[in-house]
Amino acid sequence: MENKTCFHCGDDCGNHPITFQEKSFCCNGCKTVFEIFNENNLTCYYDLQNSPGAVPKEIEGKYDFLSEEKIIENLTEFRSDTIEIVTLYIPHIHCSSCIWILENLKQLNTSITDSLVNFGKKTVRVSYSPKTTSLKQVVILLSSIGYEPYISLEDYQTEKKQVNRSLIYKLGIAGFGFGNIMFLSFPEYFELNEYWLEQYKHLFRWLMFIMSIPLVFYSSQDYFISAYKGLKAKILNIDVPIALGISVLFIRSTVEILFDLGSGFFDSLAGLIFFLLVGKFFQQKTYDFLSFERDYKSYFPIAITKIAPDGSESSIQVYDIEKGDRILIRNEELIPVDAILINGKGKIDYSFVTGESQTVSKISGDKLFAGGKQTSGVIELEALKSVEQSYLTQLWSNDVFNKNKDDGFATITNKISKHFTIAILFIALVATMFWIITDISKAMNVFTAVLIIACPCAIALSAPFTFGNLLRIFGKLKFYIKNASVIEKLAQIDTVIFDKTGTITSNKSSNAIYDGELLSDTENLVLKNSLRGSNHPLSRSLYSILKEHNIVTLDTFEEHIGKGIEAKHNDINLKIGSASFVGNPQETNVLNTTVHISSNNVYKGKYTFYNSYRKGVSKLFNKLKKQFDLVILSGDNEGERENLKKLLPAKTKLIFNQKPEDKLEFIKYHQSEGAKVLMIGDGLNDAGALAQSDVGIAISEDVNVFSPACDAILDASKFKELYAYIKASKSAIKVIKWSFVLSFIYNVVGLYFAVTGQLAPVVAAILMPLSSISIVVFTTIATNLIGKKLK
Known part of the structure; x- marks a missing residue:
């Protein structure tokens, strides 16, 4: 009787499979999971990947500890009466089916409102209603469908990084196999024809075959898995030629020793896998270091x-x-x-x-x-x-806030390497056909060498390492960027738009003069406490200028973005903001920035501000004017127009009396005309404009401005260095392009020797990681030089 594999998990069902709906299952657990998915119309899970599931484990009573309040408190990252959020580590996450089912948990339990998978970290972030379900029920649900979470109560919230040692194990086995296979190949290398070689050469060859099996089926399995998933998704990824090369070497070598045609190429095969993994290990370690620098040392100045x-x-x-x-x-x-x-x-x-x-x-x-x-x-x-x-x-950095900006944005790597694999496969096939006709003994060597020498790893690595290193350098220089794609977008901008108040002006050195009816002590008290509650640059400036007062709790407080503040304490109702907001439409003086005050709907007076512009503003604009269209987009009146005309280059557009929605529409219109817009403002009034722009930078100056709308945060003390940061981003693109040129030259030279049959596969395997390492070294040195210029 032919054994069948489990429809759910892929395991052997043995001689007595459990059959349900004409499908075989290895156990009742797998059958139950299929029934759950089937009842909830989630069988698409099996369309994305064949046998993607895991066998659910016995869970009765296992998670009773998750009913304890103190444990729930430690594990959840957010709790309220209506929603709880927990992030769980799921070791079994391995494919697109896993992501799909875990992000559709709400169809299995309607109390789950949302679930988001981080494939790299193997975590799922689940939001659920505590009124109708519990953390214990969520974990039981995950376990019942084969995605049992790993829960460690010790230091759980520090989110310790799960160490993946599989690459180390694979590299160790590859190194052991490579060393021994090379040792066993020495007699054949030196063509020793003595009696003992004739007697033992078959034993040596079979030993090499046995040692190569774990190298091919364990150490190099990631390349085969990646290639298979790519082909299944109709994508020719960079691992397809590598997997093909390994397969060709192994099959041909096996055929040679099986039919006693020769010793095969097990030494080349072992060397290929070992050096591929050495390169991969180096890449992982270097990128982990960059990630560490980014995550734990680049504190932005909130x-x-x-x-x-x-x-x-x-x-x-x-x-x-x-x-x-x-x-x-x-x-x-x-x-x-x-x-x-x-x-x-x-x-x-x-x-x-x-x-x-x-x-x-x-x-x-x-x-x-x-x-x-x-x-x-x-x-x-x-x-x-x-x-x-x-x-x-x-x-x-939540991806939810990046979706709109990233839609339709093609990275430089995708543009250049899109057709790379197709071209390499075509060259390999043509070269192989040529050698089959002229000298069949070289055909397989040529095919394998071409596939390996032209591996596009160097192209794939140049952008991540360049941008990763620059993110770290920018962070140390107090320019905090959300992700690598922001650097690429920053290099493409052609229009720079600035807010005025709190952006090109400094809150710390502003001064103001009051003109109007004196406020009573009670009104002054309410004014001071109203300003204390606001984050607007003018509010913060005025709050620091006014004398100290007692701190009271206001009865009501409401801030109308772009207009002003309304606050009430006892019988005092105060309005602070623009003339029209407080009820003074007769205001005609537009010579300076003003903040008006009314008490119980009676106009009292105004504070007139004398702006102090940041050091280096004029120099910054003069540098920017050579390459960019410059705009001042301010919500204030035109009182500063003449001062700005003297301070800024002649071609700078000055637009005043702009509400937050006006700024957003201005940017949207220019983008529709083809402009790539950089917006610099505060994270409060300018949130919409920052979100609409191609790149939005929030200026931070003793303000807890933390908005998902901005792509970067710039410390106010580094405002005058803005041009240098933009220039560095453009230099980073040049570094990537030069690394592509170096990779292209390497590939052309390597392909020449490979196609002409002058390059052994093992030499190609050594050169491939060396080329990747050389690209990493080049990009690291180049970006460090860019960093030195910034400093």
Whole structure:
């Protein structure tokens, strides 16, 4: 009786398979999983990959510990009455079917609202309603369909990196096999015809064959798996020629010793696999180092206000927060750390974390989670732990916020290497046909050498290593970029748009003069506390200028983006903002930036600001004018037009009285005309414009501006270096193009020797990783030189 394989997991069903709907299963567990998928119309799971599942394990009583409140608290990253979020490590994730089913968990359990897979980290982030399900039920569901999570309660929230040692094992086996096969090949190399060689050569050849089996079927399996998945998806990826080369060498060598035609090419095969893995190991280690530098050393300069025991306030960087610190969160500021609400009324928007923009009301004593945004005035918190910078980076870099900008954007690597594999396969086949006709003994060597020598690894590596290294360098120089594609987009821009207030002007050195009816002590108290709750640059400037007042909790606080603030305390209702917002349409003086005030709908007066522009603004614009169209897009009035005309180049467009939506539409229109737009502004009023632009940069100056809308955060102290950063991005593209040229030259030279039959496969295998390593060294040195120029 012919044994059948399990439709779900692919294991041998033995002599007694379980049959259901004309399909064979190895056990009831696999049959049950299929039934679950079938009942929920999820059998597409099997269309994406044959036998993709794992055998579900016995789970009865295994996860009872997940009912304990303290354990749930430790494992979940966010909890509220309506939603809980947990990230689980799933070791079995291995293919497109896994991603598909794990991102469709809500069809298996309607209480699950969302699930997102990170294939590289083998994790799934699950959001679910605690009212109708629990963490234990989610984990049981995952286990029941063959995706049992790995749960470690010790230091779980530090998210320790799972170390994948499989490459080390494969490299070790390949090294052992290569060394021994080369040793066994020496007698044949030296053509020793003594009696003992004639007697033992067959034994040596079969030993080489046996040693090559684990090399082909274990050490090199990743290349075969990748090639198979690519072909299944109708894509010729870079592993197809490698897998073909290994297969040809192994099959031909096996045929030779089987029919006693020769000793085969097991030495070349072993060398090929060993040197391929050495190159892969080097690449992985180098990229891990770049990732480490990026994730844990590049702290972007988000500031937070710390309240000292004596009540004084000072700005510190978020990663200086310690457990027990009292911190102040203003309107529209992000909560950077899990904390307890001490004072004020919390109205928290957790859309960064949950994807839902509905606000949650909180009162004193409630726990608030990192990633929430306060949307109604000022609150004071007590930190429960220090900041996990990697968590903030994760929020900022969430793919959800990148989708629109990345749609239709083709990377330089995709453009250049798109048809590379097809070309190489064509050359290999033509060259092989030629040698079959002229000298068949060289045909297989030529075919294998061409496939290996022309491996496009060098092309594939140049962009990741160049951009990865530049991300690290930029981070150290206080320019914090979300991801590598931002550098590529930055190199393509032709239009630079600046906001004025808080962008080209400095909040720290501004001064203001009050003109109007004097405010009462109570009104001054409400004014000071209203400004305390706002993150707008003018609010922050005015707050620092006014004298100290007692801190009170406002009854109501509402900030109208682009217009002003409305706040109430006891019987005082204060409006602070533009003339039209506070009810003074007669305002005619547009000579300076002004902030108007009304109390209980009675106009009181205005503060007139005298802007202080950042150092180096004029030099920066003069550098930019040679290559870019320059625009000042300001929400303020035209009072500064004459000053800006004197300060900035003549061709700079100056556009005033722009609401946030006007800025967005201005950028959208110019993009429709073909412009590549860079927008520089604050992360509050300019969020829409930053999101619409091709690249959006938020300026950070003692402000907790943390928005998914921006692609980069620039420390205000480095504002004058903006041109140098853009120039460095363009230089990075040049480095990648030069590395492509070097790779092309290498391939042309290598292909010449391979096609003419002058290159052995093992030599090609040594040269291939060497070419990759040389490209990595070239890009690293080149980007470090770019970094030195920046410094």
